[in-house]
Amino acid sequence: MAKKKFIYFFGGGKAEGNGKMKELLGGKGAGLAEMTNIGLPVPAGFTITTEVCDYYYRHNRTYPPGFDKELSRNITRLERLVGKRFGDPDDPLLVSVRSGAARSMPGMMETILNLGLNDVSVEGLSKKTTNRRFALDAYRRFIVMYGSTAKGVPRERFEEEFNDIKERRTKVRLRRSTVFDTDVNEEELEELIPILKKVYKDHTGEEFPNDPGEQLRGAIDAVIRSWMAEKAVTYRKVEKITGLKGTAVNIVQMVFGNMGDNSGTGVCFTRDPSTGENTFYGDLLMNAQGEDVVAGIRTPIHLKDLERIMPKVYRQLCQVRKKLERHYRDMQDIEFTIEEGKLYILQTRAGKRSPRASFKIAVDMVKERLITREEAILRITDKDIEGLFYPVIDPSIPKEELKKYFFAAGIGAVPGAASGRVVFTAKDAEEWTARGERVVLVRKETSPEDVGGMHAAKGILTATGGKTSHAAVVARGWGKCCVVGCEDLNIDYEGKTMKVGNTVIKEGDEITLNGSTGEVFRTALRLIDPELPPAYDTLMKWADRVRVLKVRTNVDTPYDAENAVRLGAEGIGLCRTEHMFFDTDERRIAIQRMILAENEGTRKEALEELLPFQKRDFMGIFRAMDGKPVTIRLLDPPLHEFVPHTEDEQKHLAQMLGMPFHQVKRNISRLHETNPMLGHRGCRLCITYPEILDTQVRAIMEAACECKKKGIKVLPEIMLPLIMDAKELGILAQRTREVAERVMKEQGVRVKYSVGTMIEVPRAALLADRIGRIAEFFSFGTNDLTQMTLGMSRDDAGRFLPEYVDEKKAGILKTDPFQSLDQEGVGLLIKMAVQKGRKANPSLKIGICGEHGGDPASVEFCQRNDFDYVSCSPFRVPIARLAAAQAQIRWPRKR
């Protein structure tokens, strides 16, 4: 049996390991080996395998026989290769020591830098850098890191001594009340070092090790012991990580960019991270260390200047760039250091980029044959698409300015930004907009009555509610900037002001909302408008060709329908009929008359009045969709949402309707419900008042017939909400078909239509086999299905849901179940319903029309469960198209 190898060396252009040996070398060690192998000038070093860690714990905390020798051999090899020696008084070898398992894992030991420094070698570093203060400071840091990280000395103990020096010496010398670490000078550091060593000795009972070999053994020990640290063990338990052997230990040569004018350090991107252009882009500081770059005291020079100063190094860097893109097939973010004219690549990783750049790089790389179209599609995220569509606050505005105007923070419900004058009523929003103002509507909360004003406003701000409150849901449908749940806001409707603490904003004052972060600013900040780059069109075309899942949209008006088609919608998955009733005063009064009717007769009359409005809307929508399927949901919300609740408004309504006030008041109070979400709404309205169904179906079918006669293609799908029983659906579907047939007979034309149901009540999902025999399609209403399955009202969840999704607190749910489908719970119910439904009726068409239809993880769920389509708000249509393509690549399905 061959002897086991415990240490893998890398450096000088080749490595003993490679990128595939993650299990043995850990992620970091395998990466260093890989970079070395592809010829990058990586600092040399070696990796102690995970098997050593495994052996250590299996053998009563001892190292395998022969390990010491192998370690010595590798140290010698490293010294030879880099031409430096541990503890050298002129040019000492310094190394970093890092842990690294096959999977990244919090709770294990972090980096120890500058290992190898001692009272002798610190002078060597000082000579090489001609900066004694730097060398002493590096030594100080090493003592603290080694003491605290490897030996468990409380970091505060070191800090106390450092602070003492600062107080006693630095402050006195500078005669300032505040001093920084960087103010401490050479002498003061020289005084500090023996003090720190004493702290070390007091705590550990041992002298601080001067021998770099001993330092190294201590650091290796510390890394291996950290594998069993409580935090790391807990993490593996919680995340169910099993089967790992242990951690590897990486020992790597330290390099310094502050060794003189032929040294430097920098960061570069293989392509422009903000435009995506295929140009080399980067900054560096000459004669400087990483810390100097972070401190931002000196201004960096550009990469092209390096070409002038050190053309050889620049050419080498260009080769690295090419090599890295070839190898990793993605734009890279590279950290490098030049030590005395020698280039070292310290790290490379996929570079962060702007949304525009994401598209440009993905599409360009396909053209350059670096990646396939499928890979390009997988590289784009939903955030990339969002970033292209919404206006944003000009990123060049300095942070201090933002801070100065900061007013309050709520929950960012719809991304993007908006600015305008504050108004406090929907009516004002409409009127001010009509006279040319840009306004932001501010409300405690919004209701369906506010929809007109919400539409008119540039942005919406509410004091209450979460991401799925009325305001958020409606605004999301339009892609309109919206901040909700801004709880510090004190709104005074009568005084027309809002206050946070003592800061008051009055009607007409300008504010800006950041819908991505939830911030509110008390001025009109500069916004940058969105513009779609050509790469977007190319990539989305590819995505459309790949995907199988259809993408529809949730819209209620012809205007929104047209917009959604432009964004790629292939049909309407949810057309809510209730919003139509708030469009004008005329309509509002008609629906209110219907609701307050005291008998079937007057109710029917009021419904007759509404019919032409609805019909006109449906015709507009059919025209806009031009033959694409249009799913129309019959009236869904509880009726009290349509009527006013203040006495004044009720009095006004009584006058308008010619009804006694007390009667209006009484009828409205009768509509009150304890839990309206679970009340008299949805198809239950049609069971108790079948004339509501009759009128709506008539309006849909008359519109469809008239469109067809005009040569417009139509494909209406009539959808019944809140179904919980097969017999219930049977009764209503039959009535729907009877009305439809009657209308077609009257109109003398036949139109293809279908009748289906939302699945949004858990019972409907459980009985999907019976319901599937009657329905022609299922559309999962995952908003309500989530509320009912979790027993969680989205309007009220704000007080406890944050704790549930916050990993640092209870962390019970992985994500907000109203944002991304709860696949474990609700998903199980949906799976069951799909299987039962399709078994009973193989031709059942299945879609989703909840908020989740535009969430990539939920779209993937739909792909895997054989849905026919997803439907989402227009502004999420592109995201859903992309997600559907990605899902098809990951979970291919037959077309």
Add this chain to the structure above:
Amino acid sequence: MAKKKFIYFFGGGKAEGNGKMKELLGGKGAGLAEMTNIGLPVPAGFTITTEVCDYYYRHNRTYPPGFDKELSRNITRLERLVGKRFGDPDDPLLVSVRSGAARSMPGMMETILNLGLNDVSVEGLSKKTTNRRFALDAYRRFIVMYGSTAKGVPRERFEEEFNDIKERRTKVRLRRSTVFDTDVNEEELEELIPILKKVYKDHTGEEFPNDPGEQLRGAIDAVIRSWMAEKAVTYRKVEKITGLKGTAVNIVQMVFGNMGDNSGTGVCFTRDPSTGENTFYGDLLMNAQGEDVVAGIRTPIHLKDLERIMPKVYRQLCQVRKKLERHYRDMQDIEFTIEEGKLYILQTRAGKRSPRASFKIAVDMVKERLITREEAILRITDKDIEGLFYPVIDPSIPKEELKKYFFAAGIGAVPGAASGRVVFTAKDAEEWTARGERVVLVRKETSPEDVGGMHAAKGILTATGGKTSHAAVVARGWGKCCVVGCEDLNIDYEGKTMKVGNTVIKEGDEITLNGSTGEVFRTALRLIDPELPPAYDTLMKWADRVRVLKVRTNVDTPYDAENAVRLGAEGIGLCRTEHMFFDTDERRIAIQRMILAENEGTRKEALEELLPFQKRDFMGIFRAMDGKPVTIRLLDPPLHEFVPHTEDEQKHLAQMLGMPFHQVKRNISRLHETNPMLGHRGCRLCITYPEILDTQVRAIMEAACECKKKGIKVLPEIMLPLIMDAKELGILAQRTREVAERVMKEQGVRVKYSVGTMIEVPRAALLADRIGRIAEFFSFGTNDLTQMTLGMSRDDAGRFLPEYVDEKKAGILKTDPFQSLDQEGVGLLIKMAVQKGRKANPSLKIGICGEHGGDPASVEFCQRNDFDYVSCSPFRVPIARLAAAQAQIRWPRKR
């Protein structure tokens, strides 16, 4: 092949068919054959088989060859046997014709009586009965029945003519503005008959058939055709009745009790239906027909008088009594007619009986070895038990008196009756009761704050809410008479009055509630108090020996616990901790202080205050239950249920708490929720405020430890409500166990306890495998589980649920899902959860603690799904015990 037999004769002591031939002879035909076979003097007749009907529809609506001959033969046989002939001018044979399939089925033809009458035979009937008016009226009825039922002449057409005679002749003759059918005399009937025959001819185009044979063929035709009547076909479709051949036709000799003084008609019971005594009991009218008994004009004589008048007939009847009880092994309700000294048994069926009689008869019959104990158990219904326990309005109060005092009708939520003086506030109810008044508490709706007053009152009446409203649920727990949803009620709290229309009831006026019917009377009616008969104890002992399912109870106080144990409870399945906080002002203030606390510190202080109260309650309950398991649910309702909502009350509270009013108001308004059922409640309170859990667990465990030290056995089971996730339960169960261990250490004693969860959120049921790994028991909270699974708030369902359960309207649900478990939907979820839970944890204890635990059908469901126990309100414990025994008999399970 033997020739098929189409007609089965019965009469003269023997029948060609028997009771098992339901498929061939229909239920009715088989019953008639059976009665004949066991030697009862049943009128003779014959049954045409269902195969004839089948043949008819398979052969283009024709009768099988040979059928006519067989029919003639049977008519002749019948004429010979009874000694009468069709159409005889002196003593005609008359028959009834009835349909009858193997299963009873609405929509088919009903009875035609007196077939065989014509212008000649009517005179024969007149002679025999010496009552020409009777004979003519029978003829009139026959023409109408035959015309409308068999030939489809609109019944109104006949009615119009009858009314015309009444208007034109009877009214004029009697000089009265109102006349009844019985006022029409012989001459007027004589005039009417040719007119009715003309109506018949005008509609059918044929003369009314004079030939009884032709009449009979017409009636047979009509019965067979009614098999395919739309209503019957729909019924079979809806009820999924398939595999039936068709309907049979029963032709039976008519007998008359008005043929002179040796004739008569009556009804008797084989035992006393009100006491259950084994004595023969009955009434009869001599020389009278069934109609005369119904009309109630003449006073009937008792059975013992018959012994004197017609001793032979009486002895025969006694033999019938014995024979019937032997044969049917149950108390029978017998209809008989004596025609000229000859006894005919027209019908026998299991007799309706009072609750006391039910128990007495069942127990007696076991002693008489007529039935087994199991059969005795199966004979008792939940209504029988209810009837024993609740006071009722004296049934001897005449209907007119009830009518006179009728005030309003609501929904009967808890059966029984109550009377007392009206009060409108819970406080008044307590105060008036304290000074010795009997009161009925009247509220628009009740809330937890009213519980004290509700308990003090004799009965509760609310204007809103359904059977599962707060008032109904709380009252049911106490078995206290309660009427809810009395929507006509106009309550004026300030004026202390309630009105229905113009009738006003003031505070202090007496009313009576009938909790079974929902009626409200505006006086104090006489009530009869319940008393348990000895047979009850005997039968319940048998039931307890039989059943496997344990029966627990839902109670919150030591007093109720003791009561429940007396009623047979074997543990507490649900002890709600929230009601404890309303017991006194002191407690109320403490919980309110806790809720309005602005930080953890003050919240903890307030909780400390509550701890001793809770502990005292728990000790009382443990003492009452003496070692029986006690499941205690941690705080469940949303916090706003504990605080006042009017400005005055809030001001008062602010004073009591020493907090500024605006702060109290703001903090309370922050508690407002849109859908409180799905809000911040249940275990969510413990996730956000873990100190609530700590205090409650501490109170439970301190109480348990102290009890144990005093020698009282304790078995606490700590239950977490509204769990929806395994991790959520894991966090809370761990914290619960930590607190419990800490308390036991402090107290120096160990107590056996367990930690489990309610399954009331659909997600918890779906993920029962994961949750089952952590919980030691599941208790299905079917109230909330039903609300969430059906998406139906029980507080709001009143506006549509009646339509859903009303068979005459939509008829979507078979029963109110809040009364009896929705086995199709919610049941499916429960089944799944039980299977998953037990698979993950075979020792999982499973129970139910929703309202359904006391519903017999739901108890059977629990038996079939391997539950360990059911838990219900104390007053339903006996019902559950019985239902559990019945379920074990029907669906035996291993012990």
